[in-house]
Amino acid sequence: xxxxxxxxxxxxxxxxxxxxxxxxxxxxxxxxxxxxxxxxxxxxxxxxxxxxxxxxxxxxxxxxxxxxxxxxxxxxxxxxxxxxxxxxxxxxxxxxxxxxxxxxxxxxxxxxxxxxxxxxxxxxxxxxxxxxxxxxxxxxxxxxxxxxxxxxxxxxxxxxxxxxxxxxxxxxxxxxxxxxxxxxxxxxxxxxxxxxxxxxxxxxxxxxxxxxxxxxxxxxxxxxxxxxxxxxxxxxxxxxxxxxxxxxxxxxxxxxxxxxxxxxxxxxxxxxxxxxxxxxxxxxxxxxxxxxxxxxxxxxxxxxxxxxxxxxxxxxxxxxxxxxxxxxxxxxxxxxxxxxxxxxxxxxxxxxxxxxxxxxxxxxxxxxxxxxxxxxxxxxx
Amino acid sequence: xxxxxxxxxxxxxxxxxxxxxxxxxxxxxxxxxxxxxxxxxxxxxxxxxxxxxxxxxxxxxxxxxxxxxxxxxxxxx
Ligand SMILES: Cc1cc2nc3c(=O)[nH]c(=O)nc-3n(C[C@H](O)[C@H](O)[C@H](O)COP(=O)(O)OP(=O)(O)OC[C@H]3O[C@@H](n4cnc5c(N)ncnc54)[C@H](O)[C@@H]3O)c2cc1C
Numbered sequence: 001x002x003x004x005x006x007x008x009x010x011x012x013x014x015x016x017x018x019x020x021x022x023x024x025x026x027x028x029x030x031x032x033x034x035x036x037x038x039x040x041x042x043x044x045x046x047x048x049x050x051x052x053x054x055x056x057x058x059x060x061x062x063x064x065x066x067x068x069x070x071x072x073x074x075x076x077x078x079x080x081x082x083x084x085x086x087x088x089x090x091x092x093x094x095x096x097x098x099x100x101x102x103x104x105x106x107x108x109x110x111x112x113x114x115x116x117x118x119x120x121x122x123x124x125x126x127x128x129x130x131x132x133x134x135x136x137x138x139x140x141x142x143x144x145x146x147x148x149x150x151x152x153x154x155x156x157x158x159x160x161x162x163x164x165x166x167x168x169x170x171x172x173x174x175x176x177x178x179x180x181x182x183x184x185x186x187x188x189x190x191x192x193x194x195x196x197x198x199x200x201x202x203x204x205x206x207x208x209x210x211x212x213x214x215x216x217x218x219x220x221x222x223x224x225x226x227x228x229x230x231x232x233x234x235x236x237x238x239x240x241x242x243x244x245x246x247x248x249x250x251x252x253x254x255x256x257x258x259x260x261x262x263x264x265x266x267x268x269x270x271x272x273x274x275x276x277x278x279x280x281x282x283x284x285x286x287x288x289x290x291x292x293x294x295x296x297x298x299x300x301x302x303x304x305x306x307x308x309x310x311x312x313x314x315x316x317x318x319x320x321x322x323x324x325x326x327x328x329x330x331x332x333x334x335x336x337x338x339x340x341x342x343x344x345x346x347x348x349x350x351x352x353x354x355x356x357x358x359x360x361x362x363x364x365x366x367x368x369x370x371x372x373x374x375x376x377x378x379x380x381x
Numbered sequence: 382x383x384x385x386x387x388x389x390x391x392x393x394x395x396x397x398x399x400x401x402x403x404x405x406x407x408x409x410x411x412x413x414x415x416x417x418x419x420x421x422x423x424x425x426x427x428x429x430x431x432x433x434x435x436x437x438x439x440x441x442x443x444x445x446x447x448x449x450x451x452x453x454x455x456x457x458x
Contacts, residue, residue, distance in 0.1 A: 179409070231438075235434070235437070377418040380426060
């Protein structure tokens, strides 16, 4: 395993950090309060080349390898405190662009990827339904072929980007007798007959990333809206989840590093009982644990990037990385608040928002419990 | 076959006394997307072969009979 970085990779990370700090943080406390998505920030990130980083040049991307991409996403999380914006970008990159790249037809790639990589269009991914979350393939949405059309009926929920999206990757069953092997992926455009987006869903954190339901009522799609093979939806979905689980959290690694530095700084400068609070072992130990979590998370993530670069499947490694990073991030947020005392609890210090944002990481892209199930299954348990 | 039956029953349908050889495991959700990972890992380890992505199709996993035939095909050199 070679995890050494080239000067170019490190320079890219540095550039992303500088860009994010300068361009993406203004007015964040207010935006979080108002649950406002920053289209301006989205467009700036796209112009910076974030959305298209690991995608081929011919489809509007930059052709970066996985490790370079993760390093850049980590830089984004370090420099940009708007985790909602980062989450929205990641949701599109890994669960919309990546499946279209890997399973889409040439026509689908030509139509969607340049627009998505360029930030002109926004993408959303709808798998979860009111009755099926962790057991995603027990979905109720149906797709029936009628003449030259697919007819979709059902509801998707918790769909990130839904209120602002132009294109949606969604899943429906085309053959219930085949169970999860009868699940099929589709690409749906905004305005398709019989398709509408529900009211935005309010949530605890990631407030700057909008979410809503998708409703399909005899929604008509052309036959070429199929994504991948009929009955191949679970493979499309699992493959996107493997990417998402690994890469989505690269940015939280950056956020954890930023948080650690903030805490070291605070513990050095904040004095109680005539000495810096960092001199109290119980405070120092919290910071040490934060550092250990950061470094173990980093290694797991880079190992995953290396495995994915080698082109292999990495089911267990993606699950381990997702589980460890998301849980570490939550714990580090709690520690950071504790180290900052009453100030840590205030909105102004922006640590409570980090915590609210971090908790979502234990739920999206498969809950922590499901990651443990995947790891257990891979161990033959 | 008994071994595959016992594994599937104990792992995925422990409340049942048996699973019929031609029962549709996928349609009934006895084997789901997480279950298939477990099942394939078990079959690979127990019968010494490696399943490819393309093997994960209903024709190989819908019933116990199909799983048995799939394992026999994979074990042939
Ligand atoms: C911020 C955010 C963004 C999201 N974005 C999207 C999106 O863009 N698209 C999309 O399709 N979905 C999205 N989701 C939905 C997300 O994928 C689901 O919430 C998640 O899969 C869990 O499903 P559920 O909420 O129905 O919970 P349930 O599956 O009902 O789970 C409830 C609890 O039971 C536990 N549980 C369930 N099954 C098991 C088991 N077998 N073993 C042990 N424990 C179990 C779970 O871990 C959890 O603690 C998003 C969710 C969040 C929070």
